[in-house]
Amino acid sequence: MTEIRPETRPEARPTTRSGGRQRASHSLEAVVGEAVALLDEAGEAALTFRALAARLGGGVGSIYWYVSGKDELLARASDHVLAGVLAATEGAAGSSDPVDDLRVIAVAFFEAVSSRPWLGAYFLRDVDLQPNAVLLYERLGQQVLRLHLPPRESFHAVSAVMGYVIGTAADLGRRPEAAGGDPVEHERGLDDLVQRWRELDPGRFPFIRHVVEEFAVHRDDEQFLAGLDLLLAGLRLQADRRA
Amino acid sequence: MTEIRPETRPEARPTTRSGGRQRASHSLEAVVGEAVALLDEAGEAALTFRALAARLGGGVGSIYWYVSGKDELLARASDHVLAGVLAATEGAAGSSDPVDDLRVIAVAFFEAVSSRPWLGAYFLRDVDLQPNAVLLYERLGQQVLRLHLPPRESFHAVSAVMGYVIGTAADLGRRPEAAGGDPVEHERGLDDLVQRWRELDPGRFPFIRHVVEEFAVHRDDEQFLAGLDLLLAGLRLQADRRA
DNA sequence: ACCTGAACACCGTTCAAGT
DNA sequence: ACCTGAACACCGTTCAAGT
Numbered sequence: 001m002t003e004i005r006p007e008t009r010p011e012a013r014p015t016t017r018s019g020g021r022q023r024a025s026h027s028l029e030a031v032v033g034e035a036v037a038l039l040d041e042a043g044e045a046a047l048t049f050r051a052l053a054a055r056l057g058g059g060v061g062s063i064y065w066y067v068s069g070k071d072e073l074l075a076r077a078s079d080h081v082l083a084g085v086l087a088a089t090e091g092a093a094g095s096s097d098p099v100d101d102l103r104v105i106a107v108a109f110f111e112a113v114s115s116r117p118w119l120g121a122y123f124l125r126d127v128d129l130q131p132n133a134v135l136l137y138e139r140l141g142q143q144v145l146r147l148h149l150p151p152r153e154s155f156h157a158v159s160a161v162m163g164y165v166i167g168t169a170a171d172l173g174r175r176p177e178a179a180g181g182d183p184v185e186h187e188r189g190l191d192d193l194v195q196r197w198r199e200l201d202p203g204r205f206p207f208i209r210h211v212v213e214e215f216a217v218h219r220d221d222e223q224f225l226a227g228l229d230l231l232l233a234g235l236r237l238q239a240d241r242r243a
Numbered sequence: 244m245t246e247i248r249p250e251t252r253p254e255a256r257p258t259t260r261s262g263g264r265q266r267a268s269h270s271l272e273a274v275v276g277e278a279v280a281l282l283d284e285a286g287e288a289a290l291t292f293r294a295l296a297a298r299l300g301g302g303v304g305s306i307y308w309y310v311s312g313k314d315e316l317l318a319r320a321s322d323h324v325l326a327g328v329l330a331a332t333e334g335a336a337g338s339s340d341p342v343d344d345l346r347v348i349a350v351a352f353f354e355a356v357s358s359r360p361w362l363g364a365y366f367l368r369d370v371d372l373q374p375n376a377v378l379l380y381e382r383l384g385q386q387v388l389r390l391h392l393p394p395r396e397s398f399h400a401v402s403a404v405m406g407y408v409i410g411t412a413a414d415l416g417r418r419p420e421a422a423g424g425d426p427v428e429h430e431r432g433l434d435d436l437v438q439r440w441r442e443l444d445p446g447r448f449p450f451i452r453h454v455v456e457e458f459a460v461h462r463d464d465e466q467f468l469a470g471l472d473l474l475l476a477g478l479r480l481q482a483d484r485r486a
Numbered sequence: 487a488c489c490t491g492a493a494c495a496c497c498g499t500t501c502a503a504g505t
Numbered sequence: 506a507c508c509t510g511a512a513c514a515c516c517g518t519t520c521a522a523g524t
Contacts (some may be wrong), residue, residue, distance in 0.1 A: 001415075023504095023505070023507085023508055023509080024509090024510085025385060025507080026507090026508085031317075041288060048496090048497075048498090048500095049498060049499085050495085050496095050497085058508065058509080059506070059508060059509040059510055060498090060499090060510070061499090061500080061501080061509060061510065062507070062509070064499075064500085065506090065507060067509075069498075069499075070257075070498065070499090074292065080293060100515070104520085105305050113372055120410075120413070121413070121417070122245060125417070125435060132352075134451075136449075137450075137451070138448050138450050138451055139455070140450075141332060141450025141451065141454065142449060143448050144450065145449060145450050145453060149451055151454050151457045152457045153457065153469075154450070154457075155454035155457040155458060155461065156465075156469035156470060156473075157473065158310045158450070158454075158472075159411075159466050160407070160411075160470025160471075160473050160474070162381070162414070162468065163407060163410040163411035163414055163467075163470060164403070164407045164410055164411075164470070164474070165410070166410045166413070166414060167406040167407055167408070167409045167411060167412075167414075168402075168403075168406035168407075168410060169408015170363075170364070170409070170410065171405070171406055171409060172398060172411070174368070175365070190467050194455050204381075205381050206381075206385060206388060207380075207381050207383075207384025207385050207387065207388050207397070207401070208377075208380070208381055208384065209382070210388060210394055210397060210516045211384065211395075211397050211398040211401075212396040213394065214395045214397075215398060218398065223398075223399060223402050224406075226396075226399035226402075226403065226476075227402060227403025227406060227407070229477070230400065230403055230474055230477035230478055231403070231407075231470075231473055231474045231477055232473070232477070232480065233476070233477035233480050233481070234472070234473035234474055234476035234477035234480070235477075236477075237477070237480060238473065242372075266487080266488085266489055266490080266523095266524070267489070267490095269488090269489085270488085291515090291516075291517090292517060292518085293516085293517095294513095294517085301489065301490080302488060302489060302490040302491055302518090302520090303490085303518090304489070304491065304519080304520080305488070305489045305490070307519085308487090308489075310487060311524075312517075313517065313518095322518075418487070
């Protein structure tokens with residue numbers, strides 16, 4: 001996954017005045033960039049106006065000069081990350097199979113969201129603040145366009161892919177290792193759960209008993225891909241029927 | 244959708260002592276029930292320990308006798324709602340088509356989550372606190388079991404359906420009318436967006452131009468069903484191949 | 487065994503005052 | 506035009522004190 005992060009950390013530039021006192025100087029880019037850095041390093045709970053201000057080397061109040069509040073900050077942070085997804089899928093529309101291309105974009109999108117559980121909740125909330133989200137929507141859609149489905153089916157197909165990506169990513173991403181939690185402790189908790197599920201009554205829980213060993217060894221990314229491929233198989237079927 | 248809510252609002256029972264002073268008396272059921280009522284009436288932001296205590300007619304501290312904190316309260320609230328989904332899908336395993344039955348359960352699940360955007364984030368977070376979530380998972384799984392897929396495919400199929408349901412529901416449910424916002428104002432904002440999208444450059448945004456009129460008239464539930472049917476079509480295909 | 491509510495350590499947001 | 510930081514109105518959580 002391509003990270004969008006300025007090469008030079010956007011430090012607050014202390015403008016030294018003749019005499020002595022310093023004032024920090026920011027920019028929207030610096031505010032949003034540091035917010036994403038804070039989120040990536042320490043998770044959603046760590047993004048505080050006080051913590052962000054400290055990182056920027058200034059006061060809390062100055063952040064409000066650039067964003068109207070925390071909602072807008074997170075909306076912009078979300079779009080900032082999406083710029084990386086767009087960059088990573090720049091040439092993804094090249095293959096002869098539109099569904100394959102759709103898949104590549106969906107995977108890049110998934111990778112960005114699953115390591116950032118907060119992203120899904122703010123994706124495409126405010127179109128004005130999130131031009132990259134609109135571009136990503138359009139890029140997913142352009143692959144579907146090549147299937148020559150009617151508008152209604154085209155709209156539904158892209159909505160379905162986005163819903164699946166965000167839902168699965170948020171679901172898998174909220175596990176401790178994705179946030180700042182201890183992976184070892186998480187692994188132990190998962191083993192405990194598997195052990196208890198192995199001992200469930202097969203009469204009452206035939207399904208869990210049927211899949212528990214798969215659950216024990218599953219990998220999140222494979223689980224995501226398997227479901228995505230079911231969805232895309234359904235889409236292919238629909239496209240073939242229409243053709 | 245079937246609501247699980249006690250017929251008699253679980254008022255705090257003031258235990259009158261001879262002499263005069265009263266003390267509220269709660270129960271886990273009352274605490275969780277009132278939490279869900281508060282969430283349903285006024286949204287996630289309204290669920291405050293102070294507001295909940297006032298509703299229960301007691302002090303803030305007493306809530307901590309029943310739950311360890313806000314996370315556990317929301318996990319239990321989530322499971323409380325899921326009891327309704329289970330009740331509503333009690334006889335859903337009766338048809339001759341397992342995928343149809345899977346669909347019925349998924350729809351009931353979707354209805355519960357889309358009107359409660361907070362639910363998805365807490366679904367199946369803590370298996371010990373959420374027996375109904377496990378039962379719902381098992382019930383979805385039992386339909387898949389009838390397709391006689393290998394464990395790995397079975398596991399992936401149920402994971403995919405759950406991911407899609409939660410993702411789409413959270414996405415659609417965060418629109419203002421689902422929370423406590425003004426539906427009229429929301430409608431106006433949507434009209435504005437549609438108008439701006441109609442004027443986008445067709446060279447740069449061919450997909451959005453292709454679907455904008457569908458977007459303008461779309462209904463959330465139909466959008467959900469269309470995507471679900473794509474996923475289920477893929478699942479059917481997989482089951483047929485294996486047979 | 488269970489309830490109370492003041493107190494604590496945080497939040498996001500505002501705003502008069504600065505430069 | 507932009508930055509500052511004290512102040513405000515909230516939070517979730519704790520805990521000594523009650524019954």
